[in-house]
Amino acid sequence: MIEVTIQLLGFIAAALLLIIGIAGMVFLDNIIKKIIAFTLLSDGVNILLVAIGYIEGGVVPILLPGMSTVEFTTHAALVFPVGIVLTNIVIGVSTTAILVALAIMLYRRYGTLKASVVLKGERR
C-alpha cells in the first residue's frame, strides 16, 4: 500500500497540472488559451520542484536566532530544488511575455487568434 504523504500529494498535483497543461497546449486552438495552458504547465513544474525539496516536519531554510546548525542542516527544506523555482518563475515570465507579444502582433495582422488559421502549414 502506498503511504499518502504531503510530498506525494504535491507530486500528484504537479503531474495533473502538467498533463492538463500539455493537453491544453495541444488540444486548444486559441493561441491565448495555449499560452494559459503553458502557465499551468510551468506551475506544475514549480510544484514538482517544491515537493522535491519538501522535508517531513522541516523548516524553511532561513536561520532564525536560537536554532542549532546541526538541526538546521537536517531539518531545513532542500535548498536546491526550492531555489530553482525562482528561476522557473523568471523563465515563465519572460516566455509568457514573448508569446503574448507575438500573439498581439499576429492578431493585428490576421484579425484572429485561431492557431489553425494563423499558424497553418504553408508552402514556400
Add this chain to the structure above:
Amino acid sequence: MNELRGKRGILAVIALLIIGIGFLSSLFELAGNVRPGVSQIYNSLAHLVAPNNIATWVYDWRGYDTLLETAVIYVGAVVSAMVIGRGVVQMKSCPQEPPAQSKPLEFHIETLTVILKYLGLPAAILLFSYGIMVVTASSTSGGGGFQCGVIMTAAYLLAAIFYGKNNPIRFGKRFIIGIGAAGLGGYTLLGLPGFLTTGFWQYNIGADVWGIAPSIMRFIFGEPFRLSLVLKEGVFFSSPGIIPLINVAEAFNVIGAIGLIYFAFIYGWQEE
C-alpha cells in the same frame, strides 16, 4: 482544427495517457525517497554567509546561474519590445515587407470611479516605496531583488491603468532601457572584484567563507554588512558580502526589463 479530430484525436489522447501514466508512476516511486545530496552541504554552511539560505543559494552558491537567470528576463524584455517594433532591421539592399505597426493601447479612464481616481496615486506611491523598502531592508541577508522590481513595475502599471498614458509615473524609454542595462551590467561587473583578486568569477569576497580573498577587499565589501547570528552553538559572525549589492543590481534590471515590457505593450513603439 482538423488535425486533432477523429482518429488522430484518439491517438493523441492515448499518447497523452501514456505520458501521464509513465510520469505519475515514476513520481510514486520518488515520493519519500528524495536524496538530499548537495542541498544538505549548502544548509550546513549557511551560518557562515547569511541567515537567509535561499538568498545565499541564489546569489552566492549559484551566483553565476542567477546572472544568466537575470539575463533571461532581460532577454525576454528586449525580445518582446523587438516583436512590438523596437530595433527591427531590414537589409538595405533588399527591403522586404514593411514591419507591422504597433499602435498604443487605448485607455478609457473616464469611467473610473472617483475613489479609484483619488486613491490610485497614493497607492502607486506606496507600492513604489514598498519596493524600495523590500530591496534595502534585505541588505543584511540578500533576497528581494526580483520582488522589488516586480512591485515597482506593478506601481507603474497601476498608474498607467488609473491615469492613462500621461500618468504621473511615466518612465521614458531611454530611462527604462538605461536602468535595465545598468542593472544587468552592474551584476555582470560585480563578478570582476572576485575575478581580479582570487581568480574566481563572482567570488563572494565580502563573505569569504574559504579565506582566499585579500583582506583589503574583504574590508571594502564585507564590513558594512557584517552581522552576528545568535545560534545554539554560540554567536557566529557572518557576512553576506556582495550579495546586497548584487541584489540592488538585480532590482534595477528587473525594473528595467518588466518596465520595458509594459512600456512596449502600452505605448507601442515608434521610432523618432
Add this chain to the structure above:
Amino acid sequence: MTTIPSNLWSIPLIVAIPLLAAIVVNALYDKRAIRYISIISALLTLGISIISPYGYHWFTGHPAFDPTTFTFTFDPGIPGFRLSLEFFFGPMQQIMIVISSLILVFCVIMATSGLTKHQGPYLAMIFLLFASAAIIIMVNDLYHLWIAVEIGSLIVVGVVVGSGTSISHKAALKYAYFSAICGSGLAIALALLLGITGFPNVSDVVRVINIFGVGGMETILYISFGFFILSWMYAGGLAPLHPLKSEVYGASYPHATAVLQAQSKLMLVAIGIIMLRIFGTLPFVKEVMIFLSIITMMLGVVIALLQIDFRWIIAYLIISHSGLVTLGIALGTKEGIIGGIFQAVNDIIYMSVLLFCCEALYYFGGATSTRGSFGIAKKSPWLCAAVLLGAFAASGIPPFNGFQSEIILIQASINAGFPEIAVIILMVSVTTLIALLRAIYRIFLKPPENEVAANAQIPKSITIGTWLFIILTIIIGVYPDIALRFIVPFVEGGFLP
C-alpha cells in the same frame, strides 16, 4: 604533470565579454559606435578562445566536498562533490568555440554593414546567442544547462523576429511555443535527476548513479530521459520538430542563420554527450537516439528536395546534417563520437559558406527563389564558384572536409554493426548534392529569364568570409588531423580529463 586549474581565467571572459557587449549595444540602439564595439568584442572573444589554456572554472569559487575525508578541496583532480558551478574548457570546447566565434566576427561585420540603422537589439541577440552556445558546450552542470538552453531559445526567437516580417513572427511564435514545452520538460528532467541523486553536477550525478545506484527507481531515470530528449529534439530540430527549426533558419537573415546553426550544433553535441554520460548504460536509450537521428537525417534531406527557395533548401539541409551529428553521438562508440563531433565542426564550416553565399544573393535583390532563373554566374563568377565549392563540401566530395567526417561516421556505423546506417549516410550526402545543384543551376547557371539588380556590389566582408571558410574546408579536408587532434583527446581521455 601540470595541475589543472580550477580558476581558469579565460572561461568567464568568453561569457562575460559577449554579455557586456550585448548590454552596451542594446543600450546604444542606433549609434555608429555599435559597429566598432561589436567588432572589437567579437575579435576579443575569438582571441581569448584561441590563446586560452585548458582547465576548469568553478564560478563563485566554492570548492569541492570530498566525502571520503570530509574536507573541502580546490583540486579538480580529486573526485569530490562540486559546490559551485563547474565549467570545463578543453580541446573540444576550444575548437567549437573558436569556429563559432569566427562565424560571430563575420556575422557581426555583415550585420552592421548590410542592415538598416536600428541594429542595437538585433546585435545584442546575436552576441547573447554566441554566449549561450559557448556556455552550453562548456557547462558541466544540469541546472546551468537548463538555464542556458532556455535563454538560448528565447534569443533564437529574438534573432528571428529581428526582421519584423509576418513569416518571422509566425516562425518565432511556433518556436517559442515549443521552447515553452521543452524547457519545462528539461526542468522536469532536472528535477527528477535532482530527486534521485541530489546533485546537479553531471559528473556527480554519474558518480552517484554508478556507485550508489538509483535504489530501484529506474522508472524515474527513464522518464527523466524522455523529458531530456525533448530538449535535445528541440535544440537541434530533430525529427518531429524539424519543420519549425528549419522555418527558424529560413526566416532569419542568412548571416544570423550561420550563428544559429552553429549554436544548434553546439547544443546537440553538448546535450547528446551529457545524455550519453547519464543514461548511456540504460537499455533502449541509444536505440531511441539512433532512430531519432536517422529519421531526422532522411526527412530533412527529402523535404529539402521539395523546396523551391535556396534559403529553405539550406535550412532543411542543416537539419538533415544535424542528424548526422547526433547519429555519431548516439552510436556511443569512441569512433562514433569522434565522427559526430568532427561532423559538427565541418558542418558549421561548410553550411556557413553556403549561408554567406545566400547572403550575397540579397545584394542581387533577394534572388533566392528557384522558380526564377537569374543567371548570376555571369554577373559574379566568383560567387558561383564559391557556392559550388560549398555544395561539394556539404555533399562529402573528397578534397573537402565533409568527406573526412562522413567516412569516419560510415566506418563507425559499420563497426557498430549497422551497415544500413552507412547506406543512409551515403544517401544523405548524395541527395544533398542533388538538392543544392537543383537550386544552384536555376539561380546561378541557367540563362537569365528574370531581371536582377544590374550592378550589385557584394560587400568585401562576405567575399572574404566565404573564401576563408572555403579554405578552411579544404585545409581540414586535406589534413583532418588539424581538427581531429582537438577532438580525439577529448573522447579518448574519457569524457572529461
Add this chain to the structure above:
Amino acid sequence: MTSISTSYEKLKKFLDEFISGNGYTNIMTGYITGELQFLIFIIVLAALFRMFSFPLAIIMLILVTALALYFTPTIIGVEKENSNDLNRVLYWFLIYFAIIIAITLWGG
C-alpha cells in the same frame, strides 16, 4: 501495387494542380527523387528493426515494402505530414514523446 510510371502520372497530376507556370520540371525532379529516397529510406528503416528482433525485422520489411509500393506516391503525404502547421507538429510531437516513453519505460 502501382508501377513507377503510373505514380509518375499521379505526381504530375498533383503538381499540375499545385504549382503552375515557371519551374515545373525543376520541381518535378525534386519530387521524383524525394519519392525514391523516401521509399528506400523506410525500407532501410524497417530492416534496422533487426537490432530488436530478427524475425520481426523480416516481417516488417516485407510489410513495409508492400505498403509503401501500394501507397505511392508517398511524397505528397510526407510533405503534408511534415508541414509547419503548429497543430500538426504538436500532434507528431506528442506521438513521438509517447513512443519514446513507452519504449524506454516498458520495453527495457
